[in-house]
Amino acid sequence: xxxxxxxxxxxxxxxxxxxxxVAAFLxxxxxxxxxxxxxxxxxNRFVAWQNRQISEITGYFSLRTQNEQLAEENARLRNMIxxxxxxxxxxxxxxxxxxxxxxxxxxxxxxxxxxxxxIDGIRRGQGVRNSEGVVGIIRTVGRKxxxxxxxxxxxxxxxxxxxxxxxxxxxxxxxxxSRFALLTDVAAHMVVNPGDTIITSGLxxxxxxxIPVGIVENSxxxxxxSYHTIRVRLNTNFKRLKYVEVVQNEDLNEMEELQHGxx
Amino acid sequence: xxxxxxxxxxxxxMLLQVLLFNHxxxxxxxxxxxxVLCLLMMPITLPHSVDMLLGAAAGIVMDTFxxxxxxxxxxxxxxxxxxxxxxxxxxxxxxRLNEQISLHTLGMEAFVKYVVILVLxxxxxxxxxAAWSWSHFGFVLVETAVSSLITILCIIGYNALTYR
Numbered sequence: 001x002x003x004x005x006x007x008x009x010x011x012x013x014x015x016x017x018x019x020x021x022v023a024a025f026l027x028x029x030x031x032x033x034x035x036x037x038x039x040x041x042x043x044n045r046f047v048a049w050q051n052r053q054i055s056e057i058t059g060y061f062s063l064r065t066q067n068e069q070l071a072e073e074n075a076r077l078r079n080m081i082x083x084x085x086x087x088x089x090x091x092x093x094x095x096x097x098x099x100x101x102x103x104x105x106x107x108x109x110x111x112x113x114x115x116x117x118x119i120d121g122i123r124r125g126q127g128v129r130n131s132e133g134v135v136g137i138i139r140t141v142g143r144k145x146x147x148x149x150x151x152x153x154x155x156x157x158x159x160x161x162x163x164x165x166x167x168x169x170x171x172x173x174x175x176x177x178s179r180f181a182l183l184t185d186v187a188a189h190m191v192v193n194p195g196d197t198i199i200t201s202g203l204x205x206x207x208x209x210x211i212p213v214g215i216v217e218n219s220x221x222x223x224x225x226s227y228h229t230i231r232v233r234l235n236t237n238f239k240r241l242k243y244v245e246v247v248q249n250e251d252l253n254e255m256e257e258l259q260h261g262x263x
Numbered sequence: 264x265x266x267x268x269x270x271x272x273x274x275x276x277m278l279l280q281v282l283l284f285n286h287x288x289x290x291x292x293x294x295x296x297x298x299v300l301c302l303l304m305m306p307i308t309l310p311h312s313v314d315m316l317l318g319a320a321a322g323i324v325m326d327t328f329x330x331x332x333x334x335x336x337x338x339x340x341x342x343x344x345x346x347x348x349x350x351x352x353x354x355x356x357x358x359r360l361n362e363q364i365s366l367h368t369l370g371m372e373a374f375v376k377y378v379v380i381l382v383l384x385x386x387x388x389x390x391x392x393a394a395w396s397w398s399h400f401g402f403v404l405v406e407t408a409v410s411s412l413i414t415i416l417c418i419i420g421y422n423a424l425t426y427r
Contacts, residue, residue: 016312017344020319024340027333028392054286 071097071243074131078245082208093208094248096120098128101145105152105238108175112136112148114244122146125206125256127247133212133235134158134200135244146246151213152178152238159204160213163197165190171198171213171232178238180217183230192219192228205255207247273301273321281328284413292406295413298325299385300421302339303378304364307347318343331393338388342381353377366422378418379411386411 008015075095082093096116103112116122118141128135128148136150137158149156151173158171160183169186183198196216202209214232221228249255280298287293302318309317322336329335353373354360366374390403390410 013311013315013344016315017340020315020340021337024319024322024333024337027336029333031332050281054282 067243068097068099071099071245075245092250094250095245096122096248098146098244098246100148100241100244103150103238103241105178108154110150110152110178110238111139112150112241112244114146114148114246115144116246117142117144117146119143121248122246123248123252125252126249127206127211128244129207129211129247130236130241130244132237133214134207135236135238135241137206138246148244150238151181151234151236158213159201160198161201161209162190163199163210168201168203169198169230179234181214181232181234183216183232184227186228186230188221188226188228190228192216192230194218198232205249205252208249269301269305272304273298276301277324280325285328287413289409292402292409293413294390294406295410295417296325296335296386296389297414297417299339299342299382299414300418302343303346303381303418306363307350307360311344311347314346315340315343331389334389334392337392338385341388342385345384346381349377349380365425366419367426374422375419378415382411382414382418383407386414 075097078095079093082095098114098116098120101113101115104110112128112135114128122138122141124138124141126138128138128150134151136148136153136156138146139149140147151158151171154173154175156171156173159168160171161168167186167190169183171181171183173181186192194216198213198216200207200209200211200213212235214234217231217233219228219230276298280296284295284297287295298321302321305314305317307314318339319336322334322339323332325335325339326332350360350364351357353376354369355373359368359370364374364377369377387403387407390406391400394400394403
């Protein structure tokens with residue numbers, strides 16, 4: 001008996017070591033089979049709190065990646081919606097997310113450069129939008145980059161219609177304020193109220209019908225005029241534009257060829 | 264031995280560990296556990312079994328932050344068990360062991376040997392248990408090498424900076 005005690009005492013450290021390791025491995029095995037203890041995990045209130053603080057700080061550094069992922073997801077979801085919308089179950093409109101890498105908003109002829117080009121299937125004349133509304137139309141296509149003619153360029157003409165009664169007008173920009181554009185060609189007999197919604201007409205192959213463009217800010221009709229002068233507050237905020245989607249219409253070429261054939 | 268200093272150092276190192284080092288991202292192979300610094304630099308004036316219990320405590324705290332209950336505990340108990348034997352093996356002048364364990368008390372060669380062996384052992388244990396299979400062992404070795412390098416550099420750097 002005494003000898004046994006002596007041996008135990010002599011190897012006590014080793015026995016403590018073995019006992020502790022067995023306990024640790026029991027914890028590992030029990031915890032991996034079914035994590036019971038939330039106290040010894042990041043569900044622990046203090047640990048969770050500090051992790052949230054961290055993620056709130058580090059979140060800012062990954063905002064760019066997150067935005068890119070969201071932009072891609074938006075494009076994918078819009079493709080799915082279009083596929084469901086099309087009556088003949090043929091999705092002719094595809095959306096491709098792109099990033100604005102350069103742009104101006106303070107000139108008469110503003111342009112936006114996006115990071116998609118020929119190799120991504122971008123073609124001249126394709127529409128560009130973002131989650132807010134219409135951005136512009138593809139003007140020049142490079143291999144990897146393209147230039148967009150935005151609504152806020154005095155060269156731009158966009159066929160629009162009133163959401164309430166389908167009257168057609170042409171949207172142009174007067175070169176003054178990147179928040180507003182002018183809707184022309186709206187006949188005087190039509191009643192225009194501030195707050196009316198302007199959407200794309202769907203008459204051109206560039207955009208499908210119904211993409212929001214803007215909201216009527218005010219309209220003037222001088223004595224003897226046959227057309228309204230309508231100021232439209234654009235949905236798209238060009239000052240903070242970052243991610244856009246290119247609307248790719250499979251039928252763009254065919255529709256254009258048909259129209260050119262008529263000329 | 265001044266235990267308030269030991270505890271203060273532990274708190275600061277753990278803060279660095281959970282606020283900074285736990286969030287390093289480098290191809291998924293860089294997970295340095297610099298908190299072992301506190302265990303390695305603990306004086307060996309306490310009984311061996313108390314040493315191991317302190318190691319277990321430090322491991323459980325770390326596990327709480329890593330959602331890995333038991334893994335760091337096991338690794339810390341292991342290095343705390345081996346520590347006194349390794350120290351007497353690498354340190355020729357046994358007189359030095361009565362002082363604090365640091366670069367300056369042990370000397371460069373002995374301290375680096377001691378730190379490298381225990382950090383490698385600790386990291387290898389943690390990553391091997393975490394992988395829980397030998398099929399990822401190549402990756403575990405890379406992870407151990409990269410992470411241990413960072414931890415070792417941090418521990419030696421800390422010692423160089425706190426020299427007086």
